[in-house]
Amino acid sequence: MRILVNYDKAEKERISALGYILRQMNIEAMVTSSNLSISELMGKAKTVGVDAIVCANDQTLRSLVPGDKPTLDAWRGSRLNFDLPVIIANKLAHIHTVPYGSWLWEQDLNKLRHIHKKPMPFRYTKLLTTDMFSAAFARMEKAEFLAYDIEAKTLKEKDLEGGETYITCASWTAIYPNGSLETFMLPLVNYDGDY
Numbered sequence: 307m308r309i310l311v312n313y314d315k316a317e318k319e320r321i322s323a324l325g326y327i328l329r330q331m332n333i334e335a336m337v338t339s340s341n342l343s344i345s346e347l348m349g350k351a352k353t354v355g356v357d358a359i360v361c362a363n364d365q366t367l368r369s370l371v372p373g374d375k376p377t378l379d380a381w382r383g384s385r386l387n388f389d390l391p392v393i394i395a396n397k398l399a400h401i402h403t404v405p406y407g408s409w410l411w412e413q414d415l416n417k418l419r420h421i422h423k424k425p426m427p428f429r430y431t432k433l434l435t436t437d438m439f440s441a442a443f444a445r446m447e448k449a450e451f452l453a454y455d456i457e458a459k460t461l462k463e464k465d466l467e468g469g470e471t472y473i474t475c476a477s478w479t480a481i482y483p484n485g486s487l488e489t490f491m492l493p494l495v496n497y498d499g500d501y
Contacts, residue, residue, distance in 0.1 A: 315339035320398035341365035449480035
């Protein structure tokens, strides 16, 4: 596997730590510290002939995803499907400054093993009324196991030191014996929103 790693030039002294992880995983990497647009990133990746891209550069991330101030922390672990797939990773500093930083980088790099598999479209059933619950429970009873997740949002307010956090939705994904997945989502706010 050959990849392009786009990192922040302020982290140049940390690239050797990533090099160690890449060698352990038998991944060959080309690197760039340029802040790139989508077309520049794809062009550079195609020029050096890589299979995928790992983005650990905040400035490049801003040209890849929507939002006013996207961060690597918020997007870490995401796969973006462009001409070449892009995995978003944390800053290189996390390898040494976060207790599990090296492990997180390995998890993100492990996604490269299946990078050419076509991603499954994510679909879910929104549980908008209580009469939908019994049908969802009946479906989930047939699952081998369930995965549960919540999404939360923190409002930063002047009066509150840490902000006010509330749960926006809860979801349950059923994993059935045949390997198929089915997700049920209970919105707690913004019922018409996309989660």
